[in-house]
Amino acid sequence: MNGKSSLAKTSSEVVVLIMAGGKGERFWPKSTASHPKQLQKIYSNRTLLDETVRRARLVASASNIYVGCNGELKKTIQKIHPELNLKFVVEPMGRNTAPIIALAALQLQKKHPGATMVVMSADHYIDPPAKFKETLKTAIAAARDGKLVTLGIVPTRPDSGYGYIQKGKPSQKGVFDVQSFKEKPDPKTALKYLKKGYLWNSGIFIWSLETILQEFRANAPAILEPLEKANSAGALKKAFPRVPELPVDIAIMEKSRRASVVPARFHWDDVGSWTALERIVEPQKNGLTLVGPKSQHLVQKESSDSVVVSDKKLVALLGVKDVILVDEGDILFVASREKLDGIKSLLKDMKQNPTLQKYLK
Secondary structure (H helix, E strand, O other), rough: OOOOHHHHHHOOOOEEEEEEEOOOOHHHOOOOOOOOOOHOOOOOOOHHHHHHHHHHHOOOHHHHHEEEEOOOHHOOOHHOOOOHHOOEEEEOOOOOHHHHHHHHHHHHHHHHHEEEEEEOOOOOOOOOOHHHHHHHHHHHHHHOOOOOOEEEEEOOOOOOOOOOEEEEEEEEOOOOEEEEEEOOOOHHHHHHHHHHHOOEEEEEEEEHHHHHHHHHHOOHHHHHHHHHHHHHHHHHHHHHHHHHHHOOHHHHHHOOOEEEEEEEOEEEEOOOOHHHHHOOOOOOOOOOEEEOOOOOHHHEEEEEEOOEOOOOOOOEEEEOOEEEEEEEEOOOEEHHHHHHHHHHHHHHHHHHOOOOOHOOO
């Protein structure tokens, strides 16, 4: 089906789906199973989810903002943020991003027929808001013309933790066809992509509900069809575990001829681990990044290039370099920067020990 037929069924309404189902394990001990990082105050006095809702309101009314997560997390969010009066798309279990997006598109098409959907993650840092709004408006206009749009980030470093996008020809002002998507590369390849002008894939998507449903029918019917047939909560609970567990990038974007990218005009970070704070919070001259009320009263001597997070205790450092220190409740987490990627392995070991499991809940 061509862009014109999609355009005819697209309204001026915008709905936002905030993806909030992640576990946030790399932000332990502040992020836990019951209160993951999207419900924590990581870099400001607001939770990451609250920050995301405020951004969503730049392009959508409060009544058109939905949060995608499981039932238990829905209850927690409602308890922590009753003032946000959020609506939800509830997934029976986590199956990556494609199934929850398909489910949301089906549900929202009934409530907001022909609307444009903006998919955001609940754990991003974006600044300034005005530039984000400006970029989204360009993407929304392209989506109303039948495009599947992702926002591309101009890389600041050869990071192998992100997927990359190779831009193609411009299709309209500020919008480019996607020539190819590149999976997370090794460091050498990431440097090559950086030099060639590739963009990071932000994971922020914009499309009309009609268009994304067409694409699911064409490219991922094994995901869409069982969800379409599930006409009750019980049926959905049975169907959801059987749909393919895929990210929307692989299920849809990499297969579609309508994939487009809008280069971002704002500062973005996925807030993926504690070292992200060094890119968000202004560090001291010696490279110490301090977060939390007590961190501002840190005592240090001959220490540098470290991240310190403390809400309750005074922290004193002597001769420390390249360390991550997080004081949270009755847990003190200390890691060398070099070994920080092993945090998931550490948590896996803790899960095997019954006496330590309480620190993960």
